[in-house]
Amino acid sequence: MKETTQRVIDQTAPKHLVDHNLVPEAVVPGVIYEKRPARNLKGEVVPGLYNAWIWLDNPTQYNSYTTDMTKGLILAFRAASCARDVATVVFTAVGDKAFCTGGNTKEYAEYYAGNPQEYRQYMRLFNDMVSAILGCDKPVVCRVNGMRIGGGQEIGMAADFTVAQDLANFGQAGPKHGSAAIGGATDFLPVMIGCEQAMVSGTLCEPFSAHKAYRLGIASQIVPALKVDGKFVANPLVITDRYLDEFGRIIHGEFKTGDELAAGKEVLKRGEIDLSLLDEAVEKLCAKLISTFPECLTKSFEELRKPKLDAWNRNKENSRAWLALNMMNEARTGFRAFNEGTKETGREIEFTDLRQALAVGTPWTPELIESLMPGAK
Numbered sequence: 001m002k003e004t005t006q007r008v009i010d011q012t013a014p015k016h017l018v019d020h021n022l023v024p025e026a027v028v029p030g031v032i033y034e035k036r037p038a039r040n041l042k043g044e045v046v047p048g049l050y051n052a053w054i055w056l057d058n059p060t061q062y063n064s065y066t067t068d069m070t071k072g073l074i075l076a077f078r079a080a081s082c083a084r085d086v087a088t089v090v091f092t093a094v095g096d097k098a099f100c101t102g103g104n105t106k107e108y109a110e111y112y113a114g115n116p117q118e119y120r121q122y123m124r125l126f127n128d129m130v131s132a133i134l135g136c137d138k139p140v141v142c143r144v145n146g147m148r149i150g151g152g153q154e155i156g157m158a159a160d161f162t163v164a165q166d167l168a169n170f171g172q173a174g175p176k177h178g179s180a181a182i183g184g185a186t187d188f189l190p191v192m193i194g195c196e197q198a199m200v201s202g203t204l205c206e207p208f209s210a211h212k213a214y215r216l217g218i219a220s221q222i223v224p225a226l227k228v229d230g231k232f233v234a235n236p237l238v239i240t241d242r243y244l245d246e247f248g249r250i251i252h253g254e255f256k257t258g259d260e261l262a263a264g265k266e267v268l269k270r271g272e273i274d275l276s277l278l279d280e281a282v283e284k285l286c287a288k289l290i291s292t293f294p295e296c297l298t299k300s301f302e303e304l305r306k307p308k309l310d311a312w313n314r315n316k317e318n319s320r321a322w323l324a325l326n327m328m329n330e331a332r333t334g335f336r337a338f339n340e341g342t343k344e345t346g347r348e349i350e351f352t353d354l355r356q357a358l359a360v361g362t363p364w365t366p367e368l369i370e371s372l373m374p375g376a377k
């Protein structure tokens, strides 16, 4: 820093700063709040400036968020938002398998199933968590370290930027597990990728590869993460070397099938995952962001958030009410099926059995739900 600027700081900066945060410090298991020194475009540390790295830390359950973790995230985003010395928030998770696969299905199945008034309270926290991301006073970069599914995709899309390692898949799970993707996905997806592809993602629950997410506009950058024989290679399970098939359909970013897939799996087995390029890309983006006027940057991202924020604010209260009541039947069934099922029995219900029962007017009774559980005779 120039000496003259330092002198002005010494003479005019207040000796005591008012704390605008709600709580002095929040330590919630499952969420890590870390301040890392910010770097400039040359990669040098900038003294006195930081990026707040907010980590989901529940890797054995694919970084799904529990009720306590939603509280931790609200507080962490609030802390980062208020911290004068924090320039950018990096929102990420521990490990290389998952960024987040949404709400904790064990908690959903064992506590909230059949308990709509409790789930309604939970949804207040969930909504506040999404709003805390969308309302953060700092730009938010989602560092996608692994799959981003269900509510994980929703809180990830609430961020301003998505930078992903290319083995990560992106998608929704709701209609397969007894929910609707109305925790943000139905608000954000149409404005981010258009109504048709949003419909595909939000209803069919077939994940997009990172390459497809990048092409459609869910991610602004993807980087390779698999190292084979010391060299980074693109996700070998995905078509990345050609754009069109013989009929002119886009196949770039689609998952490989058949022999090509089998060969891809062999490559995957031989490799090791290295997220250093992901970290480099995230640091570079953070460096670009601090190389701007702070208020002009803030005004810019506040305006650019509006299409997502408007849709979210329009729908979030109704969505909360609907999701609470849905815990009485479809969520109660779907989340229990995922929680109680196994690889052998499957973790989803036989959807056509339920549809056949409802088609002849069968009411939702505990017996109907039991009969639908995977493995039920």
Ligand SMILES: CC(C)(COP(=O)(O)OP(=O)(O)OC[C@H]1O[C@@H](n2cnc3c(N)ncnc32)[C@H](O)[C@@H]1OP(=O)(O)O)[C@@H](O)C(=O)NCCC(=O)NCCSC(=O)C1=CCCCC1=O
Binding pocket: 060, 061, 062, 064, 101, 102, 103, 104, 105, 106, 126, 147, 149, 150, 151, 152, 173, 174, 177, 179, 180, 182, 183, 323, 338
């Ligand atoms: C498709 C999957 C994401 C990944 O599948 P796969 O790669 O086959 O891994 P699994 O063996 O299924 O998972 C590994 C272990 O992690 C546990 N796990 C995974 N996700 C969760 C979760 N969300 N909560 C708790 N535990 C989870 C899994 O049980 C495995 O552990 P185990 O001990 O059993 O070996 C697949 O995992 C999957 O579909 N996961 C569930 C996705 C999901 O349904 N999420 C909730 C969606 S709904 C939601 O998030 C909502 C948000 C707010 C609004 C309302 C709402 O519904």
